Amino acid sequence: MERLDEVIWVEKTSFVDELLDQELTVSPIPAGLEANVLKFCSPTDCAVLKIWNKASNPDVHFQHGLLAALRHRGIPVSTSYGWGHTPSRHKVLLTSCDGSPPSTVTSRHAKDFADLLLGLHQLSVRELDRALLKTYDFIPYFYPGIEEHQDIWAELLPLVAGSELKRNKLIHGDFNLGNILDNQGKYTIIDWTNAQLGDARYDLAWSSFLIHIYNGEMLASAFRNAYLSGSEFDTEEIRRFEAIACLRWLLLHRTADIPRTETTIHRVNEIIIGNKYLKNEIGGFP
Template sequence: MGTPIRTVKWVEKNEELAELLNRDDHLTLHPIDQGFEAEVVKLSSSDKSFVLKIWNKRSKPDVSFQYQLLHVLFERGLAVSKPLGWGINPNGEQVLLTTFDGLPIAEVDEKKMTEIANILSSIHQLQESELSNLQLPKYDFIDYFFPGVSEHADLNEALLSLVPTAKIEQKQIIHGDFHLRNILAENDRYTVIDWTNGQLGDLRYDFAWSLLLLKLYVSDWHADLFQSAYLSDHPILPKELAVFEALACLRWILLSRSGGVPRESNTLERVKGLISGNPFLSQFHFSKLNQEE
C-alpha cells in the first residue's frame, strides 16, 4: 500500500502537513481500529506518528467542521489532538489527519478518574464566544441522539415523557460520546478524540452519558469518583441527574437493539439494575434490551 497522504486531495492543511508531503520519508501503516463509522490507521515516519481517519462507512460527517473545531480547541489548550489537515481520498472518502497521541486508557484508578472528570469539566467550561467565530451546530435532541426511536413504542413513550421534564438546554459545547475508548493516554498525558458529535448541547446529558458508560462497563466505584470530581465544578441536582441518566439509559437501549454498543457478560444485568433504581425509568416496561431478546 502506498503512502496514502500523498494521494489525498487536501482541502485544508497546516504547515506541518505541507512539510510532511514534501519530505521523502517512508510512512509505515498500522491499522488501529475498524469502528462503526470509520477506519483508523497509524502512520509513522522516522521521527513522528500520525493518525489518519477514513470515513469509508455509511457515516458522512462534516469533517471540515471537525478539523476547524479541533484547531480551535487545540489552540485553547484543550486536551485534543492537533489537526494537520482534511481532504478527500481517491475513493471519494473524507479523511482527517491528526497527531498520534497514544492508545485508549487500559486501566483506571482514583487519580485517573479525577483527571478524566476534570477534562470533561474543562470542555464544558468553554464558552461559545471563545471559539473564534466557529459556528457550533445545534441539533434537535431527539432526532440527533435517538434516530429511529419512533419505531420502538416503549422507548418512544418513555422518551416523550422525560424530555419535557429534563428541560434540555443547548448552551455549552459537548463532546457527545465521552468515554474511555475516546480518551488516549501517553506519558501521563490525556487526549480526547472522536469529535464527530461535537455540538452545542446540554452538559448534563453529556456528563450523564459518560457516567452511564462507566457504570455499565467499568464499575460503580469508578463512576462515583468521576461523578464526585465533575460535580465539584458543575453541580447538578440529584433529580436533574436522575432524569438525564434515564435519557442516557434509553439511548443505550436503543443502540443496543441495533447492535450499536458493546455488551459484556454482566452488562444487561447492570442495565436492568439502573432501570429499576431510576425513579424516572422504573415506571416503564421495556419489551427488550438488545437485538437478541
C-alpha cells in the same frame, strides 16, 4: 486505503508534505462503528488518519477548525494537520498521534477524566466562532429511528419534556474512555464528530452511564461525584439525564453493533431497576 499520498487534500499544513517526503509505515488502530483509523509513522513522526465510511457524513472541515480553536483555548485535543477525502470520496482527517486509551482506570483516573469534561463545559462559548457552534434537534440527532421503537419513545418523551434541555455549552457528544488517549499521564480528548452546542448535563450523564456499564459502578460514581463537586448541578437532575442516556443505549443495543457482554447487560438492568425515572420492563432483557 493504506497510502497517505492517495488522499485528496482540501486543506493541509506543511507537516503533511514533510510526512509524505519520508518513508512511512502504516498500522491499523481499533476504531468505532463509522470509521477506520490508520497510524502512519516516519522515522521521526507519527500521525493518525481517520477514514469515515460512506454511510456517515461528518463535517470534517468543522472538526478541523474546532480542534484548532480548542487547542488555542487550552482544551487538550489533537492537532489537526489536514482534511480531505479518498479517491472513492470517503472523508478523512489527519491528526497528531497522542497515545492510546488508558489500559487501567482507577478512581484517581476517573477524577482526572471528570476534570477534562468539566473543563470543556466551563469554556465560554462566546469565545468560539459561531460556525463552530452547531445545533441539532436533540431527539432526532441522538435517537435516530426511535419512532420504530414505541416503548423507548414513550419513555423518552416525558423525560426530555421535563428536563428543560439547554443549548448553552459546547458538548463532546460521546465522551467515553475510548475517546481519551493517555501518553504517560498526558490526556487528549479525541473524536469530536458529535460536538455541538448542547446540554452539559446530558454530556455528563452519557459519560457516567457508559463508565458504569463498561467499567463498573465504583468508577462511575467517582467520575460523577468529581464532576459534580466542580459544577452547579445536583445528583437528582443528573439521575434524570442518566435515564435519558440509558434509553439511548437501549436503542443502540437494538439497532447497532455496540459493545456488550453479559456483564454489560447485567449492569444495564441494575441501572434500570435502580433509576426511578425508568420503568423496570423497558430493557426487555432475559
